[in-house]
Amino acid sequence: MIAEAGHYALVLALALALIQSTVPILGARWHDPALMNVARSTALAQLLFVGGSFAALVTLHVTSDFSVVNVFENSHSLKPLIYKITGVWGNHEGSMLLWVSILALFGGLVAAFGNNLPLSLRAHVLAVQAWIASAFYLFILITSNPFLRIANPPIEGRDLNPVLQDIGLAVHPPMLYLGYVGFSISFSFAVAALLEGRIDAAWARWVRPWTLLAWIFLTLGIAMGSYWAYYELGWGGWWFWDPVENASLMPWLAGTALLHSAVVMEKRNALKVWTILLSILTFSLSLLGTFLVRSGVLTSVHAFATDPTRGVFILLILCIFIGGSLSLYAWRASALKQGGLFAPISREGALVLNNLFLTTACATVFIGTLYPLALEVITGDKISVGAPFFNLTFAPLFVPLMIAVPFGPLLAWKRGDLLGAAQRLIAAGVVALIAIAVLWAWTLGGSTLAPLAIGLAVFVIAGALSDLAERTGLFRLPFGTTLRRARGLPRSSWGTVFAHAGVGVALIGIVCETTWNTEYIGSMKPHDTAHVAGYALTLDGVRQRQGPNFREMIAQFTVSLGGERLSVMTPSKRNFTTRGSTTTEAALLTRGASQLYISLGETAADGEIAVRIYHKPMVLLIWFGPVLMAFGGMLSLSDRRLRVGAPKPARAPRQLQPAE
């Protein structure tokens, strides 16, 4: 009954989406406010029905109703409740349902909080949103219905893939989807602007908070996914340049560019046409990501759900939306008026530079991800493009970008003073040079690149701080004045400081982890001791434990430093009986920002156990950086100008009045 209700709710949502995708557009054409307002009610009703449908699937999973194929294939009655819930989106059908639920959520938010939008713009935006929704409802209903029943219900389910039975899965996909799908709003706004043939600074002011919101979630989602891979896959790696990861990185890069170009548009009414294009591209890359992950064209550590017939359907959606929006862009973009002028050396110029490097870096990731697929389709050769390719292309493009980051906020709008900015960055440059010198002396004979890269990161962080010092008059003015100024500073300025510093922090983590990571791989018997980076790790013994739906072999290590006992670490291997598969649960010991990492291999006949121990210096900074960036984003989102004072659209160009 619940399954049928969920299915029916989804069909009703499709019907509502079809109404929403046509009626408001006609209303806008005929200038009929009643028809345009239909969009608002249908968007909210859609959210209600999709939400109901999603709740139905969650209920089926929680109650372990194995007469539903999706539950049978991905659940087990003994699975802990939390994984019964997260298992809903741990499979293809459920994750697509989550996708449309989030799409409906964003549509509903625009409907509910978009009261200050011009009526016709809101009608257009929600209509475009409904086009996307209709396509994906059809996709779910035709190819991946999560509510299908089995004729003869089995007693027990097949259990969720053990790798996915982890708290990381509870958080990672929803975050990522909030990011991916959140960019649909800026896409809808862009297409709506093209349809209306009108765009102004107020448009950017509406789009920016939505883009920022999506960007925050995507940033956290990617960081979360990376940390999950780090501790769950047992390899100690945090980024594999795997196509599935690239699929989420590309919208992030384009979205970051979009955030910055939207600033130019909002403040200076320039770069309009480019911002529209970026909005379209960002969501197109999100769609591409969905296609890559959901169609099964990839072999990948992450793609757990695959079916080629679905691939064709998503490819079709992809072509219609990307092709359609780009054609519309080519047709209508020239109708948009050019905006304000600016010199190459100016805040605008710096943001253009940022956009240039981010989009180019995004393009190299795009090539590295899709070239193997294209080559396989055309010539049949199978190749793999791995980390070396991205290190050789992505990294060199990021270096000039990082050097430019501290300059941007110090340049004035319209016409900047590069020399002045450089003077104000002298302190940051000196700090960076000292960092390089100290590191170089400390690691004498080691890597030469690493101190330079860390110096660059320090420059970015110190640059962000000197921007702050400059604005608050730190050291120049009395301390009280500085404090008052700091309080009066717009939150978006604080946001910039945190986000830019976050980039530097993440870079320090990345460089330290990749350069000074030490590892020990070997077999150990009980009472053997391994020495890694000054730590002594003694294997005390091995014991067995019965978990809710697995058996677990736990090894206990005592960690000591300089003869002093620090802690106990217990890595384990879990054997999931239902699927007959094993997972490795790594043990982590955090020391400051560094971590010790132990994962187990197989046990030999004589009781020796293969062990992999890593010492990863500063590794936590890799994820702390994105958290800082997201925090900066949230500060910026709470900026007064986005909360108070409805943005006013520029008045329509006055028509020539007939002389009376």
Added chain:
Amino acid sequence: MTRKQRRLTMIGGSLAVLAVAAALVLNAMRDSIVFFSTPVMVAEKHIPAGRRFRLGGLVEKGSLVHGADLAVTFKVGDGGATLPVSFKGILPDLFREGQGVVAEGALDVSGVFRADTVLAKHDETYMPKDVADALKKQGHWKDDYGDKSQAAQADQSAPKGVPQ
């Protein structure tokens, strides 16, 4: 500067960055791309020793030998040929005899594939897509590979009941 000059500066700058990016991509394409082969393809193509590639196939039943200090050797076959593989390190959780595997490394002079990475790129049917495609193309694909593991799962789950 006039509007035209400014635009030219912008376009010039963009083209310069794009040219640099294109050069980087082409350079990286030449050096860092790894091809995929099965044992039959290795035999046909006479891949020289020392050239990196990815080897995919099925781990031959009974060929896995554990040596001292985490060294392992096993044979990878694709129905037509087999190739000995040596690897030092910890095998991934999903590594099984009779199941698909993808390893990255190079041949040494004696014709042994020295793998430095053994990939765990599987879904739960234990068949990497590269390997499945290659086997299908060569006509060695048996449809029951996928079914067998599913059947095995069903068999295991059926009698188990509720362990207490």
